[in-house]
Amino acid sequence: MSFLPDVYIHCEVCEGRRFNQETLDITYKGKNISEVLELTFDEATKFFSAVPSIRRAVQVVCDIGLGYLCLAQPSPSLSGGEAQRIKLAEELAKPSRGRTLYILDEPTYRPPPGRCSKARKSASGLGG
């Protein structure tokens, strides 16, 4: 079975910003939602430093080595490894529910130096 490739069209109403003007008029620290979504996770950690709940979720993504991704990164554009690590980040960002057993599968290739240790460090930070 074969599938046609994804097709993207540019929206002439919002110019690709995905929000109406009333929404874009609202800003936080000088950025509207469209500009915030263009931040990388690394940049968002600093931008949301005063909002612990957002900062924590963003920091987890950075901790597993994906800080270079944009907040609005479309999921179909993620590599298989990035998609797996986003799932891991989602789990790590949840509040601890006491005793939980995590079984992490070994990668079938050797990831660049630093990536494994970052993920291992993040996982070892799980509640006790």
Ligand SMILES: [Zn+2]
């Ligand atoms: Zn639009």
